[in-house]
Amino acid sequence: MTSEEIFNEVLKSPELQEIFQIPKEDLEQENFFTKSEYRIIEIIKTIISGQENYKSKEQIFQNIQKLIMQL
Amino acid sequence: MDSSQLRDLIGQKRPRYKEQYRSLIESISKKGDASGKGNFSSFGAFYQTYMYAFIIGYKLGEQNFIKPNEKSNDFFVFSQWNPTSIRDYIVMLLLNKSEDFGFKWIELENASSEAIDAFVAEFIRQLEGYANAGFEYLQKKWYYENMKFHNPFVFVNILEELSI
Amino acid sequence: MGTIIKSISFQNFYNYYGSFDENTYYFKEGINIINADNNMGKSKFYNGILWILKDKVYDSDLKRMVSASSSFQKMASGKAINEKNNFDMGVNISFIENDNKYSVTKIVQFNKEGKSWKTNEKLEIMQTIENRDIPVLDVADKEKIIKKIISPELINYALLQGESIEELVDLSSHKGLSSTIEVLAGIKNLIEICEISKDLSRKAKKLSNDKEREFNATNNKVNELIQERELLEDRIENTLAQIETYKTELSEAKKKKETLEAILLNAKNREKFREIRRTLENEINQLKEKKNNMEKNITFMLFSENCPWILMGLEDQITLFDKRRQELTADIATQKAIDNPIKLPEGSPDIPSLQRMLQTEKCEVCGRPAPKDSEFWKHIKMVMERPTSEKKLNKNDFNSFYSSIQTTVGAFSLSIPKIAQSIKEYREEIDKLEDLILQKEEEKENAKLEFLNAGGSETNSDITDKRYISDYTLAEKTIEKKDKDIRKAEKLIKNWSARLRQIEEEIKNISTNSEIERYRQFKKTMLNVEHIFHNTKERIFDEILKSLEENANIKYAELTQGNLSLGGKLNFSKQADGTVQVSIKNVNDGELTGLGTGFQRMKQLSIIMAIISSKIGNQRFDYPFISDAPFSEFGDNFINNFFKVAPNVFTQSIILIKELYDSTSENYLNDLGNKILKRMENGEIPGTFYVNYIEEQADTTNLVTKNKCYKE
Numbered sequence: 043m044t045s046e047e048i049f050n051e052v053l054k055s056p057e058l059q060e061i062f063q064i065p066k067e068d069l070e071q072e073n074f075f076t077k078s079e080y081r082i083i084e085i086i087k088t089i090i091s092g093q094e095n096y097k098s099k100e101q102i103f104q105n106i107q108k109l110i111m112q113l
Numbered sequence: 114m115d116s117s118q119l120r121d122l123i124g125q126k127r128p129r130y131k132e133q134y135r136s137l138i139e140s141i142s143k144k145g146d147a148s149g150k151g152n153f154s155s156f157g158a159f160y161q162t163y164m165y166a167f168i169i170g171y172k173l174g175e176q177n178f179i180k181p182n183e184k185s186n187d188f189f190v191f192s193q194w195n196p197t198s199i200r201d202y203i204v205m206l207l208l209n210k211s212e213d214f215g216f217k218w219i220e221l222e223n224a225s226s227e228a229i230d231a232f233v234a235e236f237i238r239q240l241e242g243y244a245n246a247g248f249e250y251l252q253k254k255w256y257y258e259n260m261k262f263h264n265p266f267v268f269v270n271i272l273e274e275l276s277i
Numbered sequence: 278m279g280t281i282i283k284s285i286s287f288q289n290f291y292n293y294y295g296s297f298d299e300n301t302y303y304f305k306e307g308i309n310i311i312n313a314d315n316n317m318g319k320s321k322f323y324n325g326i327l328w329i330l331k332d333k334v335y336d337s338d339l340k341r342m343v344s345a346s347s348s349f350q351k352m353a354s355g356k357a358i359n360e361k362n363n364f365d366m367g368v369n370i371s372f373i374e375n376d377n378k379y380s381v382t383k384i385v386q387f388n389k390e391g392k393s394w395k396t397n398e399k400l401e402i403m404q405t406i407e408n409r410d411i412p413v414l415d416v417a418d419k420e421k422i423i424k425k426i427i428s429p430e431l432i433n434y435a436l437l438q439g440e441s442i443e444e445l446v447d448l449s450s451h452k453g454l455s456s457t458i459e460v461l462a463g464i465k466n467l468i469e470i471c472e473i474s475k476d477l478s479r480k481a482k483k484l485s486n487d488k489e490r491e492f493n494a495t496n497n498k499v500n501e502l503i504q505e506r507e508l509l510e511d512r513i514e515n516t517l518a519q520i521e522t523y524k525t526e527l528s529e530a531k532k533k534k535e536t537l538e539a540i541l542l543n544a545k546n547r548e549k550f551r552e553i554r555r556t557l558e559n560e561i562n563q564l565k566e567k568k569n570n571m572e573k574n575i576t577f578m579l580f581s582e583n584c585p586w587i588l589m590g591l592e593d594q595i596t597l598f599d600k601r602r603q604e605l606t607a608d609i610a611t612q613k614a615i616d617n618p619i620k621l622p623e624g625s626p627d628i629p630s631l632q633r634m635l636q637t638e639k640c641e642v643c644g645r646p647a648p649k650d651s652e653f654w655k656h657i658k659m660v661m662e663r664p665t666s667e668k669k670l671n672k673n674d675f676n677s678f679y680s681s682i683q684t685t686v687g688a689f690s691l692s693i694p695k696i697a698q699s700i701k702e703y704r705e706e707i708d709k710l711e712d713l714i715l716q717k718e719e720e721k722e723n724a725k726l727e728f729l730n731a732g733g734s735e736t737n738s739d740i741t742d743k744r745y746i747s748d749y750t751l752a753e754k755t756i757e758k759k760d761k762d763i764r765k766a767e768k769l770i771k772n773w774s775a776r777l778r779q780i781e782e783e784i785k786n787i788s789t790n791s792e793i794e795r796y797r798q799f800k801k802t803m804l805n806v807e808h809i810f811h812n813t814k815e816r817i818f819d820e821i822l823k824s825l826e827e828n829a830n831i832k833y834a835e836l837t838q839g840n841l842s843l844g845g846k847l848n849f850s851k852q853a854d855g856t857v858q859v860s861i862k863n864v865n866d867g868e869l870t871g872l873g874t875g876f877q878r879m880k881q882l883s884i885i886m887a888i889i890s891s892k893i894g895n896q897r898f899d900y901p902f903i904s905d906a907p908f909s910e911f912g913d914n915f916i917n918n919f920f921k922v923a924p925n926v927f928t929q930s931i932i933l934i935k936e937l938y939d940s941t942s943e944n945y946l947n948d949l950g951n952k953i954l955k956r957m958e959n960g961e962i963p964g965t966f967y968v969n970y971i972e973e974q975a976d977t978t979n980l981v982t983k984n985k986c987y988k989e
Binding site for chain 1: 463477480481810
């Protein structure tokens with residue numbers, strides 16, 4: 043599966059609506075290549091593209107921390 | 114002379130077979146009982162072989178007498194041949210033909226004891242004639258058609274061929 | 278584009294004596310059939326492929342896979358070994374993959390040294406580039422090229438072994454169907470993401486916990502709670518690892534059980550056919566003895582007292598004898614009359630009358646006087662005094678001799694006409710026995726084949742089978758125990774997790790600030806991300822599983838169509854231990870048990886076909902499907918179905934089959950074989966058709982297989 047395909051599959055997770063309260067319509071608008079309003083979506087993208095680009099776990103972790111700290 | 118004397122006279126005789134058939138006879142007979150089967154079917158006892166050969170010769174209508182200079186061997190004494198009913202049947206067959214070999218029954222009734230002796234001798238000679246003709250026939254088959262003897266029905270088949 | 282095998286060749290390999298050129302099979306897309314009877318190189322052909330792909334061969338004596346290098350001498354052609362002092366043995370596969378042409382050859386050089394052989398193995402690979410063959414020298418590159426023939430992840434589904442292997446290809450172990458699905462779905466990277474996410478979650482937790490500890494360094498109560506939390510978290514982690522171990526052990530026990538089930542089924546079958554053979558053997562021996570006795574009895578029948586066959590055709594002799602006797606009686610009477618000259622005129626007087634005549638001296642018959650002592654008077658006296666019994670004129674009396682003979686042979690007059698019938702009936706009875714013996718011999722031969730099909734050999738014994746049964750029981754017990762252990766561990770984790778949640782609450786209540794809270798939130802978020810990825814993976818997996826189940830059932834229905842017994846439906850279910858179990862259910866969703874190995878193999882084949890024909894992501898199974906004799910348990914029906922279904926599933930299949938063989942037919946094909954050949958010739962089935970045969974030779978130790986190509 044490509045990263046985009048994985049991302050689109052993840053968007054189907056019920057947790058995003060139930061736990062993170064993201065409305066369904068917004069989820070339908072999400073795109074792997076354009077930045078999302080939602081932090082959780084960005085975290086997910088970071089991990090997916092981190093894996094694709096052979097980034098180390100530490101690096102990915104740091105990127106995510108940066109994300110969190112920014113917001 | 115009475116019946117039992119005549120019977121004894123015949124019974125004492127030992128019909129003969131030609132020496133040249135000895136190995137054939139041994140091959141197709143098994144002394145003692147009709148057990149023990151080798152590669153070939155076999156007769157139980159030698160006198161069965163002799164009786165069988167006689168019937169063959171009789172059916173063929175051929176006789177093969179033992180000439181004076183020919184080597185021959187005695188067989189078992191006639192009175193001991195078994196089964197007695199078959200043996201007596203053979204006697205009957207020869208008696209039926211007695212005129213052909215020179216003896217009318219009515220003449221026998223009046224015959225002297227020397228004449229009766231002659232009759233018995235000729236009777237046995239006739240018996241031998243048919244039997245050795247039968248052996249000759251079997252001998253040829255044994256040489257030229259030996260495979261037939263591997264068939265358990267060989268002796269029945271030979272009879273059937275001659276009974277048509 | 279995928280891989281298509283263009284040709285397979287052998288050189289002095291088992292039965293395939295001679296050079297590569299003499300033993301080449303050219304293949305195309307479609308179904309490539311090699312029809313060969315047992316011992317005609319069928320399994321050896323398959324071994325050639327195994328050698329190239331896996332460096333292994335199946336040893337039919339040991340009944341298992343062995344490394345090729347340990348088996349070189351067995352693999353070499355017997356004829357070559359007997360006739361030469363040095364020769365090469367080898368197998369070549371030439372194929373095209375994604376428009377690239379390759380030739381892979383494994384060769385073993387044999388050199389005789391004294392009484393033993395020295396061997397040297399070589400691997401030669403060529404790639405054809407712009408019509409030139411370039412040798413490939415780098416070892417890693419060589420490995421890669423071999424894997425292009427069939428991808429190692431899918432090799433279990435591309436190679437289907439013959440009938441005498443008891444272990445069905447395992448599809449339910451950890452390494453089985455689940456990993457295959459993962460490969461086919463291409464979710465390898467998703468799986469990696471799950472791993473990364475798990476790790477990140479752990480990192481976030483550690484970070485959060487460290488911050489908390491830092492913050493509460495002086496708070497004893499919180500420190501205690503933190504310590505307890507750490508302890509519990511450690512325990513949970515260890516127990517989770519423990520559960521993984523249990524799951525592996527559980528899965529192995531299940532695999533063992535399924536393997537043994539097949540073996541046991543076969544063991545029962547073996548025992549059944551062993552028994553049948555024994556019984557038939559006894560029956561045959563009894564019949565043979567009976568026939569033997571009847572044959573020995575023929576001479577007895579010739580001389581039997583009831584109906585002696587020796588007297589056939591001689592019944593009229595008894596009548597003749599009787600006639601002779603009557604003639605004799607008449608002759609005797611006539612003779613007596615002649616010999617007795619004293620003739621009295623008709624109406625001769627009786628004795629009292631004669632006495633009177635003497636006294637009266639007068640003949641009362643003619644009226645003449647008869648004076649006493651005259652001639653006439655003396656004559657009358659003599660007549661009166663003649664003896665009462667007739668004078669015995671015969672010298673001999675053989676009547677009772679003839680009579681006794683007649684008595685003895687009399688019964689034969691009735692029995693001789695029955696001789697022909699008696700002989701006929703006797704012959705018929707022996708013929709019947711012969712027919713019965715032949716029939717039973719055939720049955721015995723069939724039982725032997727069934728016995729061999731069930732993995733039977735002279736070395737299979739009751740003891741081996743008993744051992745299987747105890748191993749089976751052990752596997753069942755292990756499954757039970759591991760299930761319990763897993764549940765117990767999960768319960769513990771549940772309790773600890775509950776306590777953990779309590780601890781979290783307590784810590785939160787006692788001490789919190791916005792920074793700590795942020796870290797806690799971070800921890801929670803990363804945990805959720807971990808779950809999201811994990812659940813996504815599971816969801817994809819389940820979807821594929823469902824589609825696979827649907828596909829497999831379509832194939833299963835197509836393959837089993839027309840069979841008399843219903844084969845049920847395939848059911849794919851994910852087990853708690855993460856493995857996938859494929860069972861066959863009946864119409865009411867109950868487990869269908871007792872299906873023969875035939876249906877088990879069809880289940881296998883359906884799964885394989887479903888996997889291969891599923892379009893999951895961008896993957897398509899584009900490798901050759903190679904099968905050695907999968908058809909032994911099925912009838913013509915299945916074979917026909919297979920040839921209908923297979924071309925749509927496999928781009929190329931190579932099928933080694935014996936069920937189309939008939940050694941007595943001119944072209945070595947039976948009816949079904951000829952039908953299939955016809956369908957190939959008129960284009961219905963694409964592919965090639967070869968038949969292996971062995972030239973008649975007096976010496977059967979150096980059998981050499983040759984092939985005939987019926988369709989190129």
